[in-house]
Amino acid sequence: MKINILGTEYTVDITPASEDPRLTDINDGYTDTTEKVCVIDDMSEAEKDICSKGDLKKYRKQVVRHELLHAFLFESGLDVNSWAGNEEMIDWFAIQFPKITKAFDEADCM
Numbered sequence: 396m397k398i399n400i401l402g403t404e405y406t407v408d409i410t411p412a413s414e415d416p417r418l419t420d421i422n423d424g425y426t427d428t429t430e431k432v433c434v435i436d437d438m439s440e441a442e443k444d445i446c447s448k449g450d451l452k453k454y455r456k457q458v459v460r461h462e463l464l465h466a467f468l469f470e471s472g473l474d475v476n477s478w479a480g481n482e483e484m485i486d487w488f489a490i491q492f493p494k495i496t497k498a499f500d501e502a503d504c505m
């Protein structure tokens with residue numbers, strides 16, 4: 396799917412990890428700002444692993460948010476060597492964004 400990130404079109408590609416060597420056990424997604432692509436593990440192989448997370452569909456959505464946030468920050472002129480490259484911060488936004496959106500909706504401030 397194509398997603399407009401601040402005027403730049405990115406492709407979001409959700410694919411099996413076996414089809415992309417950059418997807419690994421410790422890397423469930425990545426954003427390549429040179430190719431304008433966010434690639435996310437579809438978790439089809441993780442579903443077969445008894446040690447995987449219980450709700451992989453929910454987790455995959457979190458990874459999509461994480462990678463899109465990287466794209467937004469890059470297209471904003473923020474990337475590595477700034478707070479924007481901090482994985483913990485990106486994850487915080489990716490995890491908390493649905494709750495923030497819900498609170499904003501409840502407060503009717505969007």
Ligand SMILES: [Zn+2]
Nearest residue numbers: 461465482485
């Ligand atoms: Zn990241």
